Amino acid sequence: MIKLLLVLLASFSFSYAHADAAKVKDLLQKKYPQLGQIEETHKANMLGLYEVVAQGQLFYTDEQARYLISGNIYDLKTMSNLTEERSRKLFAIDFDSLPFDLAIKRVKGNGKRKMAYFSDPNCGFCKKLENELKSVDNVTLYLFMLSIFQGSDKKVEGVWCSKDQVKAWDNLMLNNVSPPVGTCNAPTAKLMALSEKLNINGTPALFFADGILVSGFRPAAILEKSLNAN
Numbered sequence: 001m002i003k004l005l006l007v008l009l010a011s012f013s014f015s016y017a018h019a020d021a022a023k024v025k026d027l028l029q030k031k032y033p034q035l036g037q038i039e040e041t042h043k044a045n046m047l048g049l050y051e052v053v054a055q056g057q058l059f060y061t062d063e064q065a066r067y068l069i070s071g072n073i074y075d076l077k078t079m080s081n082l083t084e085e086r087s088r089k090l091f092a093i094d095f096d097s098l099p100f101d102l103a104i105k106r107v108k109g110n111g112k113r114k115m116a117y118f119s120d121p122n123c124g125f126c127k128k129l130e131n132e133l134k135s136v137d138n139v140t141l142y143l144f145m146l147s148i149f150q151g152s153d154k155k156v157e158g159v160w161c162s163k164d165q166v167k168a169w170d171n172l173m174l175n176n177v178s179p180p181v182g183t184c185n186a187p188t189a190k191l192m193a194l195s196e197k198l199n200i201n202g203t204p205a206l207f208f209a210d211g212i213l214v215s216g217f218r219p220a221a222i223l224e225k226s227l228n229a230n
Contacts, residue, residue: 020043020050022041024041024050024052024063027065028041028068032068038053038054040052048063049061049069050062052068057070058083088212088213089212091199092210092212094211098116098207100142102187102191103116103143104142104160104169105140106141108137108141109138112140113139114209115208115209115223116143117144117204118203119173119203120145120146120147120152121156122152123149123203123204126204127173129218132217135220136227143169145169146191146200147191147192148202156186157186158179160186161182161183199213200213200215201215202215208227210229210230
């Protein structure tokens, strides 16, 4: 009987929280149409706030939908950025939905584990990442080349147009040997548009099988841990 009561209470709490979030969403949408389409609202479980997902960003509001807060909330006890952690989960993608025809594929060992990453040929930390990836085995890597830095577009085109794209990329990133001038049309614009769609603001940017975006360089030990977790 006690177990049944606990289940009923938990169910009621979930339904009530869901109803509250829906009410907040409705209030925001009606009172502030200039916000555009509000995709989701959730109770934040801190400070009495509600999460608001709109325009590809995470905001916060109060129960009356009077204030809209933009910015990061930190837990000073753990020194963790709660907004960033939550955003990574909220904006996680379906890994298998990535347009792999725009990527350079490399299979190492049995290839069972998966990682997609966005890299720029003129990015120093991207070159450090390639050095770390040399010691990571049993993984399928999908490389999406971006042209953020000046002069990167020519290098991207050269790698893309090479007969052996993987070798050309390795020579560029590990040996500083630029590929010959490209003689084909690399999907540079599509790759940049994809990075914007995925809210990638810099390189390197990594996606593991769980679809959560991980920004910045990671050493081999951390890469292994993330790959094994997925």
